[in-house]
Amino acid sequence: xxxxxxxxxxxxxxxxxxxxxxxxxxxxxxxxxxxxxxxxxxxxxxxxxxxxxxxxxxxxxxxxxxxxxxxxxxxxxxxxxxxxxxxxxxxxxxxxxxxxxxxxxxxxxxxxxxxxxxxxxxxxxxxxxxxxxxxxxxxxxxxxxxxxxxxxxxxxxxxxxxxxxxxxxxxxxxxxxxxxxxxxxxxxxxxxxxxxxxxxxxxxxxxxxxxxxxxxxxxxxxxxxxxxxxxxxxxxxxxxxxxxxxxxxxxxxxxxxxxxxxxxxxxxxxxxxxxxxxxxxxxxxxxxxxxxxxxxxxxxxxxxxxxxxxxxxxxxxxxxxxxxxx
Amino acid sequence: xxxxxxxxxxxxxxxxxxxxxxxxxxxxxxxxxxxxxxxxxxxxxxxxxxxxxxxxxxxxxxxxxxxxxxxxxxxxxxxxxxxxxxxxxxxxxxxxxxxxxxxxxxxxxxxxxxxxxxxxxxxxxxxxxxxxxxxxxxxxxxxxxxxxxxxxxxxxxxxxxxxxxxxxxxxxxxxxxxxxxxxxxxxxxxxxxxxxxxxxxxxxxxxxxxxxxxxxxxxxxxxxxxxxxxxxxxxxxxxxxxxxxxxxxxxxxxxxxxxxxxxxxxxxxxxxxxxxxxxxxxxxxxxxxxxxxxxxxxxxxxx
Numbered sequence: 001x002x003x004x005x006x007x008x009x010x011x012x013x014x015x016x017x018x019x020x021x022x023x024x025x026x027x028x029x030x031x032x033x034x035x036x037x038x039x040x041x042x043x044x045x046x047x048x049x050x051x052x053x054x055x056x057x058x059x060x061x062x063x064x065x066x067x068x069x070x071x072x073x074x075x076x077x078x079x080x081x082x083x084x085x086x087x088x089x090x091x092x093x094x095x096x097x098x099x100x101x102x103x104x105x106x107x108x109x110x111x112x113x114x115x116x117x118x119x120x121x122x123x124x125x126x127x128x129x130x131x132x133x134x135x136x137x138x139x140x141x142x143x144x145x146x147x148x149x150x151x152x153x154x155x156x157x158x159x160x161x162x163x164x165x166x167x168x169x170x171x172x173x174x175x176x177x178x179x180x181x182x183x184x185x186x187x188x189x190x191x192x193x194x195x196x197x198x199x200x201x202x203x204x205x206x207x208x209x210x211x212x213x214x215x216x217x218x219x220x221x222x223x224x225x226x227x228x229x230x231x232x233x234x235x236x237x238x239x240x241x242x243x244x245x246x247x248x249x250x251x252x253x254x255x256x257x258x259x260x261x262x263x264x265x266x267x268x269x270x271x272x273x274x275x276x277x278x279x280x281x282x283x284x285x286x287x288x289x290x291x292x293x294x295x296x297x298x299x300x301x302x303x304x305x306x307x308x309x310x311x312x313x314x315x316x317x318x319x320x321x322x323x324x325x326x
Numbered sequence: 327x328x329x330x331x332x333x334x335x336x337x338x339x340x341x342x343x344x345x346x347x348x349x350x351x352x353x354x355x356x357x358x359x360x361x362x363x364x365x366x367x368x369x370x371x372x373x374x375x376x377x378x379x380x381x382x383x384x385x386x387x388x389x390x391x392x393x394x395x396x397x398x399x400x401x402x403x404x405x406x407x408x409x410x411x412x413x414x415x416x417x418x419x420x421x422x423x424x425x426x427x428x429x430x431x432x433x434x435x436x437x438x439x440x441x442x443x444x445x446x447x448x449x450x451x452x453x454x455x456x457x458x459x460x461x462x463x464x465x466x467x468x469x470x471x472x473x474x475x476x477x478x479x480x481x482x483x484x485x486x487x488x489x490x491x492x493x494x495x496x497x498x499x500x501x502x503x504x505x506x507x508x509x510x511x512x513x514x515x516x517x518x519x520x521x522x523x524x525x526x527x528x529x530x531x532x533x534x535x536x537x538x539x540x541x542x543x544x545x546x547x548x549x550x551x552x553x554x555x556x557x558x559x560x561x562x563x564x565x566x567x568x569x570x571x572x573x574x575x576x577x578x579x580x581x582x583x584x585x586x587x588x589x590x591x592x593x594x595x596x597x598x599x600x601x602x603x604x605x606x607x608x609x610x611x612x613x614x615x616x617x618x619x620x621x622x623x624x625x626x627x628x629x
Binding site for chain 2: 112113128129132133136137138139140149152153156157160161164165168169171172175176178179182183186299307310311314315318
């Protein structure tokens with residue numbers, strides 16, 4: 001493929017092929033936080049949007065989605081639950097439409113991650129004391145309290161807990177994915193199959209919580225150390241065509257340098273936009289996984305990669321493949 | 327990360343640390359929150375009078391759910407520095423931090439909430455009774471969500487480690503004993519070992535009878551005995567029931583897991599003395615049981 005060739009051989013001028021993918025990845029990283037505003041007053045929507053139009057948290061802006069009744073909010077959420085926060089008016093089609101919506105989100109949709117704020121104009125209908133204790137909401141605000149500053153503080157408070165909670169939730173999903181796919185590893189009949197299975201597993205883990213477009217830009221390969229060179233066992237993206245070839249002369253020099261580094265320090269290496277996982281089998285062969293992931297890994301992500309690696313190492317120890325004994 | 331006992335042990339209260347150099351603030355906060363409870367538990371209020379003292383308390387007690395942090399103490403920004411220390415040096419991302427200030431001039435709301443990893447900002451004048459309680463609900467709720475997910479995550483890590491070991495094991499009794507130990511660990515996760523004495527055994531069906539393969543606690547000495555020799559009739563009936571229905575049965579404080587290998591060898595795991603199972607326990611047990619069958623079968627196939 002011509003795209004691959006450009007990337008592989010054209011070190012000086014990689015502005016064409018490489019940077020598009022990089023911009024895509026950047027756009028995905030800066031994906032806005034999605035905010036659902038549920039209120040029957042047009043003006044509340046307009047003011048909220050005005051106050052928060054330049055608001056940013058962790059380098060990401062807000063995307064506003066508007067619903068004017070609880071029923072409309074339910075329709076939106078039935079299609080798409082990917083919201084960080086919903087700010088919900090209490091009195092809409094009925095006196096307790098907002099409270100019903102909250103119960104629908106928590107109990108029917110079983111969504112415990114989305115942060116819910118009840119905003120009421122008539123506190124008489126939903127007294128703070130009893131509502132905050134009875135309903136699983138994350139804040140209660142009287143509409144009169146919501147000055148511009150208070151609204152921004154509210155967004156920081158709820159987005160911070162959303163960030164913490166969703167990071168843990170993604171980590172949980174990663175662990176479940178490892179569990180689900182471990183049996184697959186043990187079913188591999190040869191080293192190539194095993195290598196593609198672990199490559200796929202790690203790609204999926206790193207892509208969790210990101211959308212499909214992101215997963216497309218994640219690419220990598222699995223290779224085994226081979227008398228000073230690296231034999232490619234499995235690859236995705238432009239590396240797919242290099243299977244069973246020695247790759248030292250075919251991949252960028254700096255990647256090769258990082259592989260050498262991992263082999264000499266004998267542990268995983270994390271870089272700004274890629275990582276290398278290192279495995280040594282009991283038979284003494286050294287295997288490497290290289291993944292481009294375009295985003296900085298958090299401590300939790302690294303912990304997940306670590307769990308993945310020790311799981312793979314145990315599988316390596318248990319299975320022994322043809323050509324592995326020496 | 328440390329395990330949080332308050333999350334699962336109904337007798338432990340939520341720990342809340344009040345950090346303020348003004349004695350009166352401690353007294354008022356204590357008064358307002360004295361009868362407060364969330365999710366069936368009260369508060370265990372702890373007190374620190376300077377940022378330095380707070381750091382020491384947090385160091386020795388990492389399960390504090392919420393800290394109310396005054397801004398101006400030893401220095402004009404002692405509270406802010408403390409927040410940074412907790413997040414970046416102690417690396418505690420679980421605790422919910424609320425900055426409470428009497429002199430907003432030293433720590434302007436808009437700037438502080440943006441730059442510091444705090445979970446709310448309150449002017450002391452805003453803190454009426456109702457507001458303080460609302461604040462506790464919102465923060466304890468977030469803390470509970472975070473601590474629950476963290477516990478879940480740790481449970482899954484135990485399962486992953488266990489699975490790796492299961493693929494190594496060659497004999498069936500060894501396999502049963504490994505599973506038993508892992509299940510006991512899973513169910514004990516986040517619970518205080520001093521109060522909860524979880525124990526169990528694995529038994530294998532042989533010619534109509536059931537023989538003990540592996541055991542923990544009091545059951546350890548019963549290996550190779552027929553279960554009729556030492557179990558009460560109630561327990562034996564529950565085990566028979568699980569074996570004839572070929573499924574797991576979960577009771578309030580004990581659990582019978584049924585599991586058959588491809589060669590039709592039937593094994594029963596019996597675990598008792600845990601607190602009531604919550605959704606998390608059930609989920610973890612299910613994940614574990616599904617995968618141990620896969621592990622065992624793959625293992626058998628390879629040999």
